Amino acid sequence: MVPRYARPEMTAIWSPETRYRIWFEIEALAAEAMGDLGTIPAEDARLIREKGQPRADAISAADIARIDEIERETRHDVIAFLTWMAEGIGESARFMHQGMTSSDVLDTCLSVQLTRAADLLLMDLDQLLAALKRRAEEHKFTPTVGRSHGIHAEPTTFGLKLAGHYAEFARCRARIAAARAEVATCAISGPVGTFASVDPRVEEFVAAKLGLAVEPVSTQVIPRDRHAAFFCALAVTASAIERLATEVRHLQRSEVREAEEFFHPGQKGSSAMPHKRNPVLSENLTGLARVVRGYATPALENVALWHERDISHSSVERFIGPDATITLDFALARLTGMMDKLTIYPDRMVANLESLGGVVHSQKVLLALTQAGLSREGAYKAVQRAAMATWTRLAEPDGRSFRDNLLADEEVAGKLGAEALDGAIDPQRDFRHVDTIFARVFGA
Amino acid sequence: MVPRYARPEMTAIWSPETRYRIWFEIEALAAEAMGDLGTIPAEDARLIREKGQPRADAISAADIARIDEIERETRHDVIAFLTWMAEGIGESARFMHQGMTSSDVLDTCLSVQLTRAADLLLMDLDQLLAALKRRAEEHKFTPTVGRSHGIHAEPTTFGLKLAGHYAEFARCRARIAAARAEVATCAISGPVGTFASVDPRVEEFVAAKLGLAVEPVSTQVIPRDRHAAFFCALAVTASAIERLATEVRHLQRSEVREAEEFFHPGQKGSSAMPHKRNPVLSENLTGLARVVRGYATPALENVALWHERDISHSSVERFIGPDATITLDFALARLTGMMDKLTIYPDRMVANLESLGGVVHSQKVLLALTQAGLSREGAYKAVQRAAMATWTRLAEPDGRSFRDNLLADEEVAGKLGAEALDGAIDPQRDFRHVDTIFARVFGA
Amino acid sequence: MVPRYARPEMTAIWSPETRYRIWFEIEALAAEAMGDLGTIPAEDARLIREKGQPRADAISAADIARIDEIERETRHDVIAFLTWMAEGIGESARFMHQGMTSSDVLDTCLSVQLTRAADLLLMDLDQLLAALKRRAEEHKFTPTVGRSHGIHAEPTTFGLKLAGHYAEFARCRARIAAARAEVATCAISGPVGTFASVDPRVEEFVAAKLGLAVEPVSTQVIPRDRHAAFFCALAVTASAIERLATEVRHLQRSEVREAEEFFHPGQKGSSAMPHKRNPVLSENLTGLARVVRGYATPALENVALWHERDISHSSVERFIGPDATITLDFALARLTGMMDKLTIYPDRMVANLESLGGVVHSQKVLLALTQAGLSREGAYKAVQRAAMATWTRLAEPDGRSFRDNLLADEEVAGKLGAEALDGAIDPQRDFRHVDTIFARVFGA
Amino acid sequence: MVPRYARPEMTAIWSPETRYRIWFEIEALAAEAMGDLGTIPAEDARLIREKGQPRADAISAADIARIDEIERETRHDVIAFLTWMAEGIGESARFMHQGMTSSDVLDTCLSVQLTRAADLLLMDLDQLLAALKRRAEEHKFTPTVGRSHGIHAEPTTFGLKLAGHYAEFARCRARIAAARAEVATCAISGPVGTFASVDPRVEEFVAAKLGLAVEPVSTQVIPRDRHAAFFCALAVTASAIERLATEVRHLQRSEVREAEEFFHPGQKGSSAMPHKRNPVLSENLTGLARVVRGYATPALENVALWHERDISHSSVERFIGPDATITLDFALARLTGMMDKLTIYPDRMVANLESLGGVVHSQKVLLALTQAGLSREGAYKAVQRAAMATWTRLAEPDGRSFRDNLLADEEVAGKLGAEALDGAIDPQRDFRHVDTIFARVFGA
Structure with missing residues (x-):
């Protein structure tokens, strides 16, 4: 810790x-x-x-x-x-x-601690989900460029980006709820788990009072596959955090500047360079994700205890029990705060979206050409030709927009006039189904 | 592979x-x-x-x-x-x-492959569960020593050991079923997942025909947290395999010899030592478990793709998709065969159980003494005294059994006569609740 | 594979x-x-x-x-x-x-295979180092912005970037050479390694002929800490590949476009979007790095064999022996080809360097102000003030350059006139020590 | 921690x-x-x-x-x-x-901390090596059974077992010494590592005073491949600890009892079972090994920082820097104490060695038969036949020793008389080369 x-x-x-x-x-x-x-x-x-x-x-x-x-x-x-x-x-x-054995106490206690920890994580996730939903709705139709491979692809909205992360964290929530159920068992079964000296009704009573299920068959210890599954669920959640943190780090890059972590008055970005405003929270979250993820491996190695039990899992759990839950709780809270206060720059989003001369509309032109009768292969080559001409000469004085390059291309122009082309690349087409997706993610 | x-x-x-x-x-x-x-x-x-x-x-x-x-x-x-x-x-x-993009095809195809793979794994697990259940019932009351820390603890039955593994693999089955649901989604949403050029109804149609759910919000790719959760479920199952394999390896040790992998006619245990009969299947399973488990880490690292997607996950999945599922399928089948044909030596189990002069009954004596009025601390010391005397001098000519050492101890004898002592350590007490546990695990 | x-x-x-x-x-x-x-x-x-x-x-x-x-x-x-x-x-x-045992053959064979594999990897690294050195010298003084946290920091040169990667791969080469020595041992010691039935001189003879060292003490097997260290060395090299691949992915981003993987005639970047030119090689390398890295964990788990040996390591090595070396060999060769043909855009580098109005020079102004008598704290605040004013209003019609904002600041102007300021931010200062660093890395 | x-x-x-x-x-x-x-x-x-x-x-x-x-x-x-x-x-x-930047201070500080930590680990290893050497020499010729696959193989000595672990830890020592050199560098190179505002001679001076080498090319940070290699070296050492701990756990099993961790007066092995003496130290070391090994993965993920640096490594190192070194230091010291005081039972070793009726000598008989003219295949079958007859009927009243079963076998007896057989299985043959191995490991 x-x-x-x-x-x-x-x-x-x-x-x-x-x-x-x-x-x-x-x-x-x-x-x-x-x-x-x-x-x-x-x-x-x-x-x-x-x-x-x-x-x-x-x-x-x-x-x-x-x-x-x-x-x-x-x-x-x-x-x-x-x-x-x-x-x-x-x-x-x-x-x-x-008639009890230490493990009855130790393992049932660990169940109580892990379920309490899971409850806090579920609350953390609820708050994160609420923040993401609020920001997603706020920017439901804020246009921004979708990027595959880090390369401009087609328009999307900032709300859709966040909806994707919302859905991912909703799945993480379900996984942690399932993982909580995995570890919510009570064992009071005595040495090697036979109940030789303790009545199974004692276990039933204690379990009920603690809000736990009875462990159907313990071997003195609660089997560690349950805990391995628990720490794996935390690890997947950590990776989801890393994905959103990575997104923010990208958006805050100097060349992109579409979003920025809130910069506190008095904050110093760098001891040497007073001009710096760094995405330190999301970088920090990236590191914390590595830490939490790293605990899955020893948790998996803990499963194969010898015979009815050995004690090798115990030292591992003294580390990863607190460290994984405390760190993930902190990370989720930090992420929630960060997303809640994230500064969004819609103007920059539009500027970037338009910065490549309109090539982000290439697929729509490809489709229009195919439907106008060009073979898929032929259409692809024509559009690629125009796009490359746009892209590579963009900064030059006589650089033309993608639209102009297309209209100047005989093969394209033969199939598609200016009006048809403008209809094909109408940005409104891009966002027709945002409502559908939002309904899927957030409900009607 | x-x-x-x-x-x-x-x-x-x-x-x-x-x-x-x-x-x-x-x-x-x-x-x-x-x-x-x-x-x-x-x-x-x-x-x-x-x-x-x-x-x-x-x-x-x-x-x-x-x-x-x-x-x-x-x-x-x-x-x-x-x-x-x-x-x-x-x-x-x-x-x-x-209007589609490659990922629509690639990711939906991967979903089909992973769900088919999961179906095979579920069948594998069904067969393993059937084998474990059969052997558990066969040995429901076969007495054997329960071991904690590798040290004889108290009597249990071989059936109870297997019931514990059965329950663990039943949980693994539930996890793989859940993991199957995680990856059983279809995305036909076009570039950056906006449906700009493909109607969401296409996705719905394809999903329904393929037996998949619709991916609520894809970003061109199906989000990789789903796959990470899938490979984690395989990793936990691999660890469960390792636990049972480790048990068999221990039971087959020369000094233990309570069980043995089936030894084929014609089989050679060692090129140098013709006397060897080695637990090579369970050792092999231990190694395969490490392999399958190792794939969880790259799967977790695959989650944080850049922006709407990059292609870094693809090469990883070309390895771990086949390798993890093929290897786990093989391991489960090997384990099933091994457990099905495992040679059990009940006589050796009894011999080992009795080999320490009866100290495995120490807890029952402790309880009897406490109930006869000794303080817990006092009773513990008296019983430990007798047990250590038994254990350390067992091989000596005048070594006495635990029972004899207890009766020779004044503090014990003052509280517990021979009859009361024999009542306390009656082995029938140990197995009173085996039925209860079996009912919990296998149903009434 | x-x-x-x-x-x-x-x-x-x-x-x-x-x-x-x-x-x-x-x-x-x-x-x-x-x-x-x-x-x-x-x-x-x-x-x-x-x-x-x-x-x-x-x-x-x-x-x-x-x-x-x-x-x-x-x-x-x-x-x-x-x-x-x-x-x-x-x-x-x-x-x-x-008098031999199978392991004598198997383990010595593995040593031969791993040393041969290491020799290929060392040749791969030599070729990569040569490519990096060539490109580093080519761009020794090509100015580009150095970025910390993804944020523009101060000027550096593209050659310096590559020199850093060169030095890292030179260290990887040394590690793989050391790892090769770790696994270059021969064991012909018979069952449990006692030489009971085989003369140690046989081992010495075979080792010498195969170019291996004698394993000082084998326990039938060559100890697996050697192999674990070997696979860890591959894992570190994989991470170094990922670092350079990540750099290229960043440089090729649409907003950055300072470098680009060679785009083959006939290549298609996307099935849907003909305009795409994606950094697919470096993304692929990122994935391959995850794969190779993932093999370190099972290799580490292979060390703790039971007693004189068990066979659990064998199945692991049938996977990771070929997979780790074949994949790393491929990745190194792919990286070499990629760096060899990488298209560099020095104009874009300059454009990006200047794009934030000159704030990348903030530290040099800070130093000049401190030396002109301002307290460190006061200087920091003044420079931060001017930098933020520059940055946040850059796109606005009346946005001023960092230099202008500084000169307009009374506190700054009181200490530093235009001439002194221009002297402080002279870009030649930035590259004064490039020769020194190159000499350290590549020799005089 | x-x-x-x-x-x-x-x-x-x-x-x-x-x-x-x-x-x-x-x-x-x-x-x-x-x-x-x-x-x-x-x-x-x-x-x-x-x-x-x-x-x-x-x-x-x-x-x-x-x-x-x-x-x-x-x-x-x-x-x-x-x-x-x-x-x-x-x-x-x-x-x-x-002219400096925070990383100059932070990274150089980390180098100082890691080298100091490495120095302590090297001292720990020296003490462990001394303890292992002392015990190895003490038991240089203590006969014990060598086990492959957990199955009795051939005689070895307890000293040879320890010599193997000694050699492994000596390799670990060399690896940590090499890892120390990896991280023993100093960077005082200012923002993005160009020395634009700080003279390289400052770095040289500070490095020399701190006993560090100059980092040839830093990118504001000291490159993290160095640290990844460092944590991998700790991970391999942890695995070596696990191997020795696993050996002790096996030797202390109730059925084996060839060695035992020192049991403190007043110690309680179990809250329920007063007779227990458990190998809790070696089990604990097994768990600690998992923990230390687990830190290698995030350390490897730390390498690929963005551009000249990001800060994601920092939070990882706040965990694993202290946790890995503190835990490994503790584990090495615990292992040293455990091995130093380990109770060895040579009588039990002999009893176990003889417990299978002499089949552990099967290879020597195989060789004698081959040299007496039997084909390898024929000899193997004859010896396997006698060994299986011995092994499977050992507990029966008319069970015969391996020697007797061999002499009763016509094919064997036709080639080998009683005298020749006794010569072949003379236990002195087994230990002829112990001196050679000790000389290789500990020097002449």
Whole structure:
């Protein structure tokens, strides 16, 4: 976790305090279920909750240091926590954790943390989607050039660009919701997951109270394919962030300048060059996307634990659990803010669109020529000829527009007069179906 | 693609013949839709189908060489194909591909290929699931030691082990079904995806005929987050394969020998050591899992294309499209065969289970002592004492069993007599809930 | 391996014919060494070479099919090969492979293949370096704008850009040379690498003949950290390719057009838009870089084999051995051709450099003001003020150049007159040290 | 960074205090060089050092908070630092950073940090190598079974196993030394790296003082292929750690128990099962290896920055710079301690070696039979026959040893009497060349 790329709410999910509170909640719920089932005395279950709850609620840095100290002796984190809890609960504490194993606590806690993290990410995505929708509608018909291969292709609108990103993030939202369901399971099944010493009804009770599903078959641990799928969903979302960030970086290039990240008063773009206004947010997001994506590989390597479980996944998750969720939360929020305040320059968009003498209309001319009877091959060559003539001589004094070059071409002129040509390249044709696409993406 | 790790049905999906047939189908369907809409003459649409279909059906290696030759001149694969098609269709061919762009054909074709590949993978998984279920039921109550950290933990059954893998592959099946839906979209939206020159109804028609959904908003290309999610789903499945393969490799170790891959008559385990019977299939699967998993990273890097699209994803997909699906198909089939014929040695399982003098029952004694009034801490120390005495001196002539060491321990004996102890460690307790777990996994 | 991204010379290294020839060479050399040592009869060693060499030299597709057939029965590739060889060599064949294990042949063969592949890659890099050097010298003083964050920063030269890439590829060359040395070892050490049944002098002899070093301690296999390091070196080189490809893609953007990939007569940029000239080679290289980079992860996962060895690495290497080297060879050659023929537009470079009204000189003004007595902070603000005024109003009718805005600024004008200002921003200052840098990179 | 996997010395390299001290050192050295060259007044250079040094030396948490505060306004870290420095240095501060750009400071600082980190890693490796050498010599002739595919193969010694790991880590040491040299460069070249406003002699001076080489051609930033190679070297080392950790995990398995991690008094292996002694250190190292390896991918993605530079690499490096080096340092130290104190059970090694009835000697019998005149094929079948008979019936009451089964085989007995057989399988033969291998690895 890098503090400058972390927000407090997500960070709090991964604090020791939160972790120990969830551990207590799992142990207390399990004790209550066992009390109800008569596995342990109901009175002790009650006392575990009664005396343990305030201890958990008020857990302090000093308490955490004390638990760490016990862990240094026992070399076992859950035993250290239970020992510390027992110091406050007293006699009844010996009924805690009955028939359970550490993984029951650790893995169910991780499920709680990951689902909470997923909930924050879903809220982040909702805010991002709202911002994208607002800006998409604002620029629904703002003309801009569509570019394939970085080369001017045909007109599109800035709203359509954003609609594409909106749809992509809507898919990411669905994926994270699905990934949340993947990791939202509870296991209280004891050593090697056989329930030999703990009743399956305890698991059912704890799961229900925590809003989790029961893990159908655990092998002491919750199987790690679930977590791998979770981190993959984050990785795909990170890549979607990179795609939008890359778009903004391109639009802000000096030669393009169609959009610009908001530049704060007082901000300095460069220590050396006072004239700079750099797309630093979107570049930063590009880097953060690499970071989050990088966590998918160790998550995938975590799946093949040995036999019923080993502990190799644990150290990996101490890194990637917090780092992937905290970083993605930060990145989504940063992206939302950036898109919300992005300065758009419609004039520059039009200027760029027209800058190549009209060759962006080549396909429409190609179609018109084909329909006027030219072979596809012949039409292609004629249009390519005119386009290249336009493009390569654009800066020269006698450079002509694409339209003029076409009209000067005998083969074209033989099929298409000036009026027909102007009809073919009418820019209104380009945006006829924007409404259709918007309806598909945003609903009617 | 490595021929020895490829099966014909999946490989065929990625052949040039298949690709060109799908391309033709897309072009022919689009022409039919345009014919219906009056964008092109209906008669020409009919002729495209009539004359083109046999050409597509009978496409030969010589045809493919001819298309390649045209591509070497035009440096454009779709134009090369259209040119070759036109050679057979004649005049009407100029109405093919009207208002469309190459990506309409390429991306929709990839969708068809990936969904077909997914269908094969789903069938593979069905067969694997059937094999796992059969073996799980066969060994539902075959006792074996559960191992955490590679260390004997508590008894479980071999059927439970397999039930866990069954559940994991059932999740993989659901993920691949979801991933299939992700990539099952059709885009016929023309340059930069605006439908400027092609009616959205063409896309709807082609999509419906091909069993695909309409891509709500394409930017000339189908967005690559879909494909990234697809390859991530394959990667998670590969990791699940690795987990089961690793289990078998462990079980076949010389010291464990609880299971063994079927050894073919005539098979040679080693060129040097005639005594060897090696788990070569599961080791091979471990390697194939690494290969398939490795394709997730370039798939994720493919998402952030520039502006409306660039072509950098294309070369990546020429590798990972075939390689990931063909390899995973092969691996799943190999795994199914391996599990189907896996030789199980229940006697060895029992022998290993008993090999540590009974310490695998330590938790049950711990619980019995706690319930008999010892503090959790005190009980833990007493049981650990007896277990370590058992374990470390097991091979010595006067080494005693865990039970005997417990009864010789004053603190234990003061709380638990021989009868109570035997009741606590009764192996029948261990398997009480196997039915419950099986019902969760396989249904009632 | 994707045929369209493969060149024959590298592909041949990975053919079955080549592999079997190398296997024979290893076996024949080992037999010769054993013959000299008296481990096997010298006459049989002679006959193995005499009868085996023509068989290996003339190996045909039919032979390979025959070996495959034997492998289907024995399920062991090296035994299949030895059996086929014995069919031709006769009686003496039983002295082949004495005391050796398959890995001795397989791993030493892989070393030969990887070193041959590395030699081709080093030649590729030499050609790339030559092309880059030629173009760098050609454009040593061609002014162009340097861009940080995609934003105009300060003037540089196109030659300097290329010098940077030259230096990077020179480092890649050194890394691949080092990686070649990593994998250039020979192991003929028998089962688990103890030389129990084969004399270490056999290994020394074979190694020397093959131009390899002796593997100091093999565990039946050559340790896979060597191969991991090898594939990492390829991955870094792939990333260097991506950096230069990305530069070209940027330079060819419609708004930039400072350079352009050579456009073949007859080439079609787009099936729909005849005006397109797309940077398809550099985009393709970007994708190929992702592919090659992706192989580093499975190579790293191959290192931790179990005990003295398992066979999980083998299937991985059947993919990545050929795929990584063939693809990188192709990519380097494509990049060399692309850079060799890259069309450069110096006029566009100058036009872009001047397009922001001169703000690219802001640092030099900042320095001049600081030296004229303004505080760093004050100078920064003044220059930023003038630059922003220039930039944001550039397109407006009364937009002024950076120079004019500076002279109109009281604080600036109080410190720096027109003459001093012009001296400060003299473009000759920018290129004073180009010679120094070139000397560092290319030598004096 | 996860505190439990971090050691103070490596962590300190990445603290804000260290970073700001290195920044100051770079600025002060650059000022001194400029003072000598007369670019700035020598007296001001002297004052920068005189007043700045104590400020840098005594930098406190409060100072860092103050710098952070300035950064929140300027949104630029280096400017914030310079502003804070100027608050202490006064008037002369305006001569700091003359003609330089932030990257000069940031990248050179990163070089200093990475080389310091590499120095610690090299020391870690020296300690690991010393521990491995000591244990290898201790067990140079401790017999143990060598295993391929997890299956008993032939005898080896525990010392040979360790010698193999020693050699691997010695290679890792060489790789990290090479990686250190890769990143040990200094760039003080100003915007876009042209030295337009800073004399190359400043760079030479600073580099020499910091023990770095001059970056031959920087593009404002030090090229990131250097850093990618660095992180790849760490990744390969992580994989080597995983290989040794995997070996220990295997040896500690309940069925194998040939070695065991030191078990601390007071340690608890499991919260549920008091009998457990788990290989938690080596499992933890396996996980940490995944983490460190995972950082190679974003490092490789960092190479292709746009044009002369963008800032996307920066956020990645804020994660992986500290995380990769701190985690690898911790892992190497943990591995050293683990290997140093590893409990070895030679008796168990012998027991396992003999546990399969002697089939581990099969190759030697194969060779003896071949040399006694049997064809290789015939000998293989005879030995395989006897080995399988031994292996599969080993546990049965009338199970015979491999030797007895061989002597009972007519084909074998016809070629080899009891005496000849015993000579062939004499275990002393197995270890004849251990000295040779040790001499290769550890020197004569």
